Amino acid sequence: MNQLFIGEIESNPVHLDLGNLQRHIACFGASGSGKTVACKVLTEELALQGIPMIIFDPQGDIASLINPETDDDLLASKGLNPDIRQQFSANTEVLIWTPGSSKGLPLSINPLQFDQVQEMDAEDRLRFFSATAKNVIELIGYDADSDDGKSTESVLSTVFDYCAQKKIHLDSFAGLIDLLTDLPESVNEIVSKICDQRDMQELIKKLRFLTIGSRKLIFETGYPATIDALLGLGEHDTGKTRLSVIYLNTLSTQEEKEFFMAYITQLLYNWMLQHPLQNGQDGLQAALYIDEIAPYLPPVKMPSCKESLMLLFKQARKYGVGCLIATQNPGDIDYKSIAQISTYLIGSLKTKQDLSKIETRIESMAPASAAELMQKIPALKKGSFLLLSPDGEKKIQQFQVRWLLTKHDVISEDQLNMLISDNWREKYQKAKNAIKAAPPKAQQEPLQMKSMEQPEEPTVQTEQSENDNMEFKQSNEEVLLVDFTLHERNLNKALKPHLEHKTLNLVALEKLESARFDYYPLLKVKMLFNNKKGIFRKKVEQVPVNLYLDYKQLNILMIDNKAMRFEALIDMDPHKIDDLDGLIFPQPKKRDEVEYDFRKLGKRIDVAEVKTMLERKYDVEVQEVDVMLYPVWHCMIQHKQNGTKRQLTVDAVMGYPLMNMNNE
Numbered sequence: 001m002n003q004l005f006i007g008e009i010e011s012n013p014v015h016l017d018l019g020n021l022q023r024h025i026a027c028f029g030a031s032g033s034g035k036t037v038a039c040k041v042l043t044e045e046l047a048l049q050g051i052p053m054i055i056f057d058p059q060g061d062i063a064s065l066i067n068p069e070t071d072d073d074l075l076a077s078k079g080l081n082p083d084i085r086q087q088f089s090a091n092t093e094v095l096i097w098t099p100g101s102s103k104g105l106p107l108s109i110n111p112l113q114f115d116q117v118q119e120m121d122a123e124d125r126l127r128f129f130s131a132t133a134k135n136v137i138e139l140i141g142y143d144a145d146s147d148d149g150k151s152t153e154s155v156l157s158t159v160f161d162y163c164a165q166k167k168i169h170l171d172s173f174a175g176l177i178d179l180l181t182d183l184p185e186s187v188n189e190i191v192s193k194i195c196d197q198r199d200m201q202e203l204i205k206k207l208r209f210l211t212i213g214s215r216k217l218i219f220e221t222g223y224p225a226t227i228d229a230l231l232g233l234g235e236h237d238t239g240k241t242r243l244s245v246i247y248l249n250t251l252s253t254q255e256e257k258e259f260f261m262a263y264i265t266q267l268l269y270n271w272m273l274q275h276p277l278q279n280g281q282d283g284l285q286a287a288l289y290i291d292e293i294a295p296y297l298p299p300v301k302m303p304s305c306k307e308s309l310m311l312l313f314k315q316a317r318k319y320g321v322g323c324l325i326a327t328q329n330p331g332d333i334d335y336k337s338i339a340q341i342s343t344y345l346i347g348s349l350k351t352k353q354d355l356s357k358i359e360t361r362i363e364s365m366a367p368a369s370a371a372e373l374m375q376k377i378p379a380l381k382k383g384s385f386l387l388l389s390p391d392g393e394k395k396i397q398q399f400q401v402r403w404l405l406t407k408h409d410v411i412s413e414d415q416l417n418m419l420i421s422d423n424w425r426e427k428y429q430k431a432k433n434a435i436k437a438a439p440p441k442a443q444q445e446p447l448q449m450k451s452m453e454q455p456e457e458p459t460v461q462t463e464q465s466e467n468d469n470m471e472f473k474q475s476n477e478e479v480l481l482v483d484f485t486l487h488e489r490n491l492n493k494a495l496k497p498h499l500e501h502k503t504l505n506l507v508a509l510e511k512l513e514s515a516r517f518d519y520y521p522l523l524k525v526k527m528l529f530n531n532k533k534g535i536f537r538k539k540v541e542q543v544p545v546n547l548y549l550d551y552k553q554l555n556i557l558m559i560d561n562k563a564m565r566f567e568a569l570i571d572m573d574p575h576k577i578d579d580l581d582g583l584i585f586p587q588p589k590k591r592d593e594v595e596y597d598f599r600k601l602g603k604r605i606d607v608a609e610v611k612t613m614l615e616r617k618y619d620v621e622v623q624e625v626d627v628m629l630y631p632v633w634h635c636m637i638q639h640k641q642n643g644t645k646r647q648l649t650v651d652a653v654m655g656y657p658l659m660n661m662n663n664e
């Protein structure tokens with residue numbers, strides 16, 4: 001037991017003790033030497049032992065752990081027992097998370113969340129605020145080691161400390177900017193000693209970059225990352241061992257990747273402190289695997305993620321969190337930062353610089369045969385590694401890594417969509433609304449309509465005044481706007497599946513004649529659904545959900561078979577209706593900022609009517625109703641042979657046709 005089957009030496013199986021992982025493992029080897037496969041073998045073995053893992057996947061080839069190898073003959077030919085593959089599939093769940101994107105399971109982070117510090121001691125608190133501040137300033141382009149960087153870091157840590165003490169909840173960077181713009185006197189006094197007005201303006205300007213475009217998505221799109229969700233613990237426990245693969249390629253810049261990694265490692269570190277091993281208990285609770293770690297542990301600089309990683313390597317062992325890292329360039333990492341790692345897998349390394357990094361270790365472990373071993377390393381074949389294990393009887397041995405129980409190929413962003421099961425999307429994508437979920441007392445909160453001119457004090461209606469007071473204040477209200485992403489030049493491609501074709505070949509009988517851009521008005525209705533659970537359906541759990549209605553007919557929007565349909569009633573619990581949640585990111589905009597003739601909306605919406613209608617249909621409490629403009633292309637399609645024309649409207653985000661839309 002507790003033995004990981006990792007490969008063979010001349011047909012004899014090679015095992016590694018689970019305990020080795022507790023003191024961390026590093027895998028080095030040139031590109032193509034088989035590092036990722038070797039680490040995935042370790043991952044499979046850990047999963048078989050019930051150890052949940054968080055995995056950073058920079059190249060998209062770890063995500064394929066989600067695809068088990070189904071060819072039993074192939075497995076058998078590689079010396080693997082297909083029953084074990086079955087055991088792996090039955091007991092493991094692989095989740096692929098995509099930061100800032102809905103291609104996989106969208107994962108978001110809120111670095112301004114300070115609830116957890118309440119339980120920390122003063123030193124950890126200080127460290128936490130300074131690490132968070134450093135992380136943020138690096139993301140917005142400060143050099144953390146410069147004077148500017150250092151003072152900005154102090155400003156932010158001071159403000160964070162203040163927020164934690166006063167229990168001020170910052171739910172976005174916009175909130176932080178507001179606070180910085182108008183700092184309370186007590187904080188201002190400290191802050192003004194550290195930086196002047198101009199530096200403060202500069203900081204605010206830079207922070208604004210985090211509130212727009214793709215950056216914003218990292219913080220606001222997706223399930224808010226927690227270690228419990230990533231490891232499948234607590235309320236996320238399904239009885240299976242969870243492998244959470246964080247697919248880094250959906251982030252566009254290296255800074256974003258570093259930021260994300262630093263944040264998750266910090267979460268893991270905080271989680272460890274709260275979950276120590278019980279009374280001298282030994283063993284592993286969880287593991288972290290980072291492939292191609294070099295950019296995150298540079299030799300000279302000290303980016304925030306390097307600090308978090310070093311801290312993790314140092315402390316994780318006593319909390320039973322094992323780390324597994326791989327790199328093709330051991331010469332390019334700060335070697336001191338991995339001093340805590342005890343076991344090494346060395347594949348083919350060719351450059352002098354890389355070889356020199358491991359030489360001393362090999363010499364100290366096998367003084368007599370070091371020179372011979374060093375000569376072997378450049379010629380090691382794919383999948384062939386030296387195992388340097390301080391505990392093994394033979395400290396250094398050469399072995400062939402076993403083949404995988406799962407496929408090994410690169411999963412592209414576009415393939416992700418098909419790989420995520422509806423169950424997971426249901427659980428984590430829909431639940432993304434939980435980020436902005438109302439506090440538990442929300443059910444008693446009055447219905448709100450947003451108002452632009454008084455952002456702090458939305459027009460609030462009480463239950464009694466609801467009916468007289470439900471109308472919009474036409475001039476000052478805001479609307480939600482969805483940006484279009486389907487450009488006219490790509491329309492032909494998007495329309496292709498919806499055109500008539502000759503039966504047996506792919507020649508389209510229709511063509512796009514012209515297209516006109518427009519916004520289609522919808523209502524976004526935010527509500528709480530009373531989900532009844534348990535055998536007698538007595539347990540009620542309030543689930544935040546959104547529904548989208550056609551503005552004029554109040555029919556409900558549903559996405560079905562790559563089309564958007566509007567139906568008067570969908571006989572399904574509202575949180576199960578597939579709609580725009582997770583697919584779009586509406587932004588509040590002032591009416592006069594939007595190019596739309598609002599007179600087209602006709603009558604004002606009657607919020608009370610919407611509320612009554614939905615509450616009659618479903619067991620929900622409507623909380624908020626917003627007008628949302630959804631971009632569409634009205635296309636004129638012409639038949640190539642008989643010249644007849646028809647109109648087809650597709651949405652300008654996914655390119656799905658709109659069915660049963662109102663044509664008013």
Ligand SMILES: Nc1ncnc2c1ncn2[C@@H]1O[C@H](COP(=O)(O)OP(=O)(O)OP(=O)(O)O)[C@@H](O)[C@H]1O
Nearest residue numbers: 030031032033034035036037328382383401402403
């Ligand atoms: N244990 C093994 N047995 C047989 N073939 C292997 C083994 N490990 C790796 N290979 C072969 O080597 C190829 C490259 O392996 P892998 O992707 O693990 O390399 P890598 O070192 O991670 O490379 P990169 O630097 O490109 O990420 C695999 O696609 C596979 O064909």
Ligand SMILES: [Mg+2]
Nearest residue numbers: 035036059291
């Ligand atoms: Mg690799």
